[in-house]
Amino acid sequence: MTALADRVLAGDVRAAARLMRLIDDAQPEAEAALRELWPRTGRAQIVGITGNPGAGKSTLVDRLVALLRARGKTVGVLAVDPTSPFTGGAILGDRIRMQDHALDTGVFIRSMATRGQLGGLSRATSDCARVLDAMGKEVVLIETVGVGQDEVEICRLAHTTVVVVVPGLGDDIQAIKAGILEVADLFAVNKSDREGADRTVRDLRSMLELNHVVGKDQGGHEIAIVKCVASRGEGIEELWNAIEAHYRWLRGGDGLLARETQRARHELVEVLRERLLRVALDRLAQNGARLDDLALRIARRETDPYSVADEAASFPP
Amino acid sequence: MTALADRVLAGDVRAAARLMRLIDDAQPEAEAALRELWPRTGRAQIVGITGNPGAGKSTLVDRLVALLRARGKTVGVLAVDPTSPFTGGAILGDRIRMQDHALDTGVFIRSMATRGQLGGLSRATSDCARVLDAMGKEVVLIETVGVGQDEVEICRLAHTTVVVVVPGLGDDIQAIKAGILEVADLFAVNKSDREGADRTVRDLRSMLELNHVVGKDQGGHEIAIVKCVASRGEGIEELWNAIEAHYRWLRGGDGLLARETQRARHELVEVLRERLLRVALDRLAQNGARLDDLALRIARRETDPYSVADEAASFPP
Numbered sequence: 001m002t003a004l005a006d007r008v009l010a011g012d013v014r015a016a017a018r019l020m021r022l023i024d025d026a027q028p029e030a031e032a033a034l035r036e037l038w039p040r041t042g043r044a045q046i047v048g049i050t051g052n053p054g055a056g057k058s059t060l061v062d063r064l065v066a067l068l069r070a071r072g073k074t075v076g077v078l079a080v081d082p083t084s085p086f087t088g089g090a091i092l093g094d095r096i097r098m099q100d101h102a103l104d105t106g107v108f109i110r111s112m113a114t115r116g117q118l119g120g121l122s123r124a125t126s127d128c129a130r131v132l133d134a135m136g137k138e139v140v141l142i143e144t145v146g147v148g149q150d151e152v153e154i155c156r157l158a159h160t161t162v163v164v165v166v167p168g169l170g171d172d173i174q175a176i177k178a179g180i181l182e183v184a185d186l187f188a189v190n191k192s193d194r195e196g197a198d199r200t201v202r203d204l205r206s207m208l209e210l211n212h213v214v215g216k217d218q219g220g221h222e223i224a225i226v227k228c229v230a231s232r233g234e235g236i237e238e239l240w241n242a243i244e245a246h247y248r249w250l251r252g253g254d255g256l257l258a259r260e261t262q263r264a265r266h267e268l269v270e271v272l273r274e275r276l277l278r279v280a281l282d283r284l285a286q287n288g289a290r291l292d293d294l295a296l297r298i299a300r301r302e303t304d305p306y307s308v309a310d311e312a313a314s315f316p317p
Numbered sequence: 318m319t320a321l322a323d324r325v326l327a328g329d330v331r332a333a334a335r336l337m338r339l340i341d342d343a344q345p346e347a348e349a350a351l352r353e354l355w356p357r358t359g360r361a362q363i364v365g366i367t368g369n370p371g372a373g374k375s376t377l378v379d380r381l382v383a384l385l386r387a388r389g390k391t392v393g394v395l396a397v398d399p400t401s402p403f404t405g406g407a408i409l410g411d412r413i414r415m416q417d418h419a420l421d422t423g424v425f426i427r428s429m430a431t432r433g434q435l436g437g438l439s440r441a442t443s444d445c446a447r448v449l450d451a452m453g454k455e456v457v458l459i460e461t462v463g464v465g466q467d468e469v470e471i472c473r474l475a476h477t478t479v480v481v482v483v484p485g486l487g488d489d490i491q492a493i494k495a496g497i498l499e500v501a502d503l504f505a506v507n508k509s510d511r512e513g514a515d516r517t518v519r520d521l522r523s524m525l526e527l528n529h530v531v532g533k534d535q536g537g538h539e540i541a542i543v544k545c546v547a548s549r550g551e552g553i554e555e556l557w558n559a560i561e562a563h564y565r566w567l568r569g570g571d572g573l574l575a576r577e578t579q580r581a582r583h584e585l586v587e588v589l590r591e592r593l594l595r596v597a598l599d600r601l602a603q604n605g606a607r608l609d610d611l612a613l614r615i616a617r618r619e620t621d622p623y624s625v626a627d628e629a630a631s632f633p634p
Contacts, residue, residue, distance in 0.1 A: 031623055038621035053369075257616060264622070265612030269594065271622040275630050276593035277586065295582030299574060304355035305581070305588040306348055313592050 004029065005036040011135050013108060020110060023127045026274075034127055037134040042260065044076070044133035045247055048158030049143045050183070055164040056190045060230040060239075061143050067236050069106055073139050076132030077109040078125055080144035080154060108132060122153040123270045126263070129157060155183040157263055159256065160246045162239070164188045165204070167196040184223060185246050188239055192227035201225050221249045280312045321346065322353040328452050330425060337427060340444045343591075351444055354451040359577065361393070361450035362564055365475030366460045367500070372481040373507045377547040377556075378460050384553050386423055390456055393449030394426040395442055397461035397471060425449060439470040440587045443580075446474060472500040474580055476573065477563045479556070481505045482521070484513035501540060502563050505556055509544035518542050538566045597629045 007015035022030035049057050049064075061077060068075045112125050125142060132140045144154045155161045163184040189200050204225050224242040228235025250256045281291060289308075297303050324332035339347035366374050366381075378394060385392050429442050442459060449457045461471045472478045480501040506517050521542050541559040545552025567573045598608060606625075614620050 035621055035623040038623070039618045042616075042618060257613075260616035261609075261612045264615035265608060268608070268612060268615060268622040268625055271626045272597055272629055273590050273594050275626045276597055277590050279630055280589055280593055291582060291585070292578075295578045295585060296574075298581035298585060299359075299577035301356045301359060304352055305585040306352040306355075308585055309588045309592045312589055313596055 001036050002029075002033055005033040005134075008033065008037060008131060008135050009040060013105065013135075016108065016131050016135050017110075019131050020128050023124055023131070030127070034130060037130060041130050041133040044129075044137055044140045046129060046133075046140045046142065046158045046160075047243055048155045048161040048183075049141060049164060050145070050155055050161060051164030051190075053145055055166050056230050057143050057145075057164050060164060060188065060190060060228070060236075061141055063230050063233055063236045064141060064240060065107055065109075066233075067240055068139055074106040074137045075108070076129075076135075076137035076140040077107070078112050078128055078132070078140065078142045079110070080112045080121065080125055080142065108135070108137060122157070123267075123274075125154050126157050126267055126270075153266075156266060159250055159259060160185045160243050162186055162188050162243065164190050165200060166191045167194040167200045185221070186224040186226065186242050188235075189225060189227045190230050192235070193229050193232075197227060201227065221246060221255075284312050318353050319346075319350055322350040322451075325350065325354060325448060325452050326357060330422065330452075333425065333448050333452050334427075336448050337445050340441055340448070347444070351447060354447060358447050358450040361446075361454055361457045363446060363450075363457045363459065363475045363477075364560055365472045365478040365500075366458060366481060367462070367472055367478060368481030368507075370462055372483050373547050374460050374462075374481050377481060377505065377507060377545070377553075378458055380547050380550055380553045381458060381557060382424055382426075383550075384557055385456055391423040391454045392425070393446075393452075393454035393457040394424070395429050395445055395449070395457065395459045396427070397429045397438065397442055397459065425452070425454060439474075440584075440591075442471050443474050443584055443587075470583075473583060476567055476576060477502045477560050479503055479505050479560065481507050482517060483508045484511045484517045502538075503541040503543065503559050505552075506542060506544045507547050509552070510546050510549075514544060518544065538563060538572075601629050 004015055004019055008019055019030060019033055022033070047064075049061055051057050058079070061079070065075050065077060110128065112121065112128065125144075129140050129142060142154060142158060161183050163186075165187060167189065187204050189197055189204070191197075192200075208223055224245070226235060226239045226242050228239055230236065250259065284291070284294070289311075294303075294308050298305055298308065321332055321336060325336055336347060336350055339350070364381075366378055368374050375396070378396070382392050382394060427445065429438065429445065442461075446457050446459060459471060459475060478500050480503075482504060484506065504521050506514055506521070508514075509517075525540055541562070543552060543556045543559050545556055547553065567576065601608070601611070606628075611620075611625050615622055615625065
């Protein structure tokens, strides 16, 4: 086993941070370490927290961390920034939050800034969740903005996905209806001291009934709707209890293995896709065809992407 | 040439709609037709319209369509729904809008509902934009919710990307700062009859200055900020003029070829990725290894994604 994987398994924070940077940069060392860590993963409880900007997800996550720490559980947090694939985005959130938990070695918090990773954000987040799992974190919270397809993909990684909404959804209800409903294992109505909280709960309830939603796996766990006020710490315990109830239900039946298999399938396809692409691009380069030159020829209509792909796919390995 | 490609080139609306459905479903006929159409594409002006939900993008797009039609230009619209990869989402928008332009054969409007396409939303949108291009639409408007990474990817397809914001951004300014800024070729401040419109313009201006933004390609086209009230049709002409000015600037230098090359590169990688994956999964299946079985074995920690990928990548083609 490599020294890096070894140190991650021992819970070494600096080794975990280093491995995550290697994952961001899609370095070969990352894959080597992840491969070694694989058999030692699958123990963490993974919870997704998603919702529109302004729903108060970060505060909610901070409160959950405090609750879990008070209960003696070790926690990892991955905060997925809705930032550009170009810059890497702000890591401000980290710095602010790290202050609360800076001296607590039972918590590991990290921003996943999207940097146009070759494998995409969902792949990098999945890999980083594995690292937290391997280093022994009992609960991994993945916080993500729930609008784009990539964010929805990230929810698939979780055992339990909490969709955070606020009273007075207005225009947002359409977006929630359309996209987020099917990934929700439970709803948190945050800022529920605001006017209209009860109406939001009713609206969600009737939306679930209208859509005959009976849980992601159709197995029949009722989707809970929990009211909370994260800024004041209200309803956090109830929320965690609902998350635990869902997780217990998953573990009680085939649900957990079904989700793990779905996730494994997703990861396998992602790994395979990148591996094959890398091999093919290398082969093209060995045959004197650089990607940039090919792109220019395609842009000039001298060839097309399909013909180039034919050629690349027909090279022997 | 296939009959389908032939009919698309002749501007046949039903053929174009059929090809787009084949693209959605990743059918082999779609690739065959797209390959034939490739040399006949690259003529349309592609404009991306992005921004948060509630920014009034749809109304703005409708107004732009009306303006372009009044100027005698043919138009294609792709509306990318922020919907789930699971259901395919609502096509409501289509139906409402089609009424306005239903009798106008110079307009083609389509919702891109994400259905977990093998190649992803950005690939399907790109392909559908090619179809509109090939059928002779002079302007293609791509409307997308600008939060997730996939939506940002879609902006890369456009020659000019318009980011729509509304006065009183509040929490949203962080998201805009972080993610959308770098894809913006110009800003539309919609609903600018609302209080705070001038402040929003100033905020955007100073944000651009702070970030030393000089246009996506660093070539130095100043990013315009245009105020409008789409619901009343105000500022639409100014907005289109700014879009045209940016496009003229692109055409005047290397900008257009640079963007087309970037886009071709992106498409080549996407086509290649899917082609190789399909070939590898077929080979695995021929060797008796079904994807679902492999996923289950990985979930049970009997193997790992990397070892399976090694095996799949080493098969001869």
